[in-house]
Amino acid sequence: MILMYRFASIIAKADGSISDTEQKWLKELLKLSELDKDSQEKEESNKNDDSYKIEDNEEALTKHKSEATERIYPSLQSNAQEELEALIGLTNVKEEIKTLANFIKIQQKREAKGLKTSQLSYHCVFTGNPGTGKTTVARIIAEIYKELGVLQKGHLVETDRSGLVAEYIGQTAVKTNKIINSALDGVLFIDEAYSLYSSSDNDYGKEAIATLLKRMEDNRDRLVVILAGYTNEMKEFIDSNSGLQSRFNRYIEFPDYSAEELYKIFEFKANEFDYTIxxxxxxxxxxxxxxxxxxxxxxxGNARFVRNFFEKTLEQQANRLASQSFLTIQQLTEIKLEDIIIDD
Incomplete structure (x- = not known):
């Protein structure tokens, strides 16, 4: 159609001028050529776009389930110690991680001098309530391990029971191995890990634990595992299995934030998005x-609660300002008392 338009244009211009009738027909041809081009581009896009491909129902379900139960965080690409220090609160957690990093450094120097070294487990158990920074700190540890040469990539793969345990016999090991493969040369972070254990003989969580322990041994130079969850539940979980007890002996407790620290988190979010209080x-x-x-x-929910409360505060500020026609920068950035809505 485009070639036809070009040919007609040449013919029309042959006598040195274009009549009104010729102009009309050229415009119609141009419209048709553009429509044809758009249609071809859309068809080509449909061929290349996976969303237009017809997937097998089982494969599509597996794909969507995997996306919902596994999150991959790339390496931080920044100074891990600085990232650690920038975190609000968590004083004891920071000290624990610094001690771990220093111990690794000294053992590496002893090895370089031909001295005997103490066998070190890099695996950790993070205990504490939700929203206390466990996932964030796990990412920092992954980066520290990369900086120290313990891991090659230093990425973090986060999952939970639903990402490891399948619904039918024989599928859990396959599912668990797939997640572990994605975490090789990085850190596998299993949240609410205690949910893998059950006293029921028909629960497939035990198969996931057995698979995990075997891979931790087979890939001990390429895989670091961090288990996380509530303090008491995690202790019971580790004590329930001798294999877990022998591999996880480093516990780091994440305390709840104080009121002052919760305000600092709110203030940090405000500064991050150009708001004042x-x-x-x-x-x-x-x-x-x-x-x-x-x-x-x-x-x-600790920090998670503060983030949600901050978002509601911004919504309330937006409601307050929406009816005003002319707004200054100060008005757009200031969070005022009437924006702080507290539910009873």
Whole structure:
């Protein structure tokens, strides 16, 4: 169609001028050529776009389940020690990790001098409530291990029971091995790991544990595993299996954030997105976080709660400002007392 338009254009111009009728027909040909081009491009796009391919139902279901139960974090590509120090709170956690890193460095120097070295397990158990920074710190440890030459890639693969345990006999080992393969040369982070254990003989979590322990032995130079979950549940889980006991002897406890630290997290999020906090709003926030901490609710989400509360605060500020026609930078950036909505 494009070639036809070009040919017609040449013929029309042959006498040195284009009549109104010729102009009309050329415009129609141009429209048709553009429509034809768009149609060809869309057809080509459909051929190349996986979303247009017809997948086998079982393969599609497996793919979607995998996406929902596995998250891969690339290496931080930054100074891991600086990332660690920049975290709010977690003083004891930071000290534990520094000690671990220093021990690895000294053992490597002893080995270089031909001295005997102590056998070291790089695997860890992170205990504590949700939202206390366990996944973030796991990413930093993965990067530290990379910087020290313990791991080649230093990426983190996060999963849980649903990413390891299948619904039918014989499938759990395959599913677990697939996740482990993606974590080789990096860190496998299993959240709520205690959910893998069950006293029931029909539960396939035991198969996942057995597969994991075997791969930890077979790939001990390429795989680091971090298990995470509530403190008491994790202790019971590790104690339930001698293989877990022998491989996991480094426990790092993540405490709940204090009211002051929760406010600092809120303030950090505000600065990150170019917001300021008025004095009255600041006082309201600190008072609210003190009340929340004193309740000692076991379901409290710590930093996760603060992030959600911050987003609701921005929504409330948007509602307050939406009816105003002319807004200054100060108005757009300031979080005021009336934006802090506290549910009873």
């Amino acid at each position: 008025s004095d009255s709003a600041q006082k309201r926030l600190i008072s609210y976080f003190n009340t929340i901490v004193n309740k000692n609710d076991e379901n409290f």
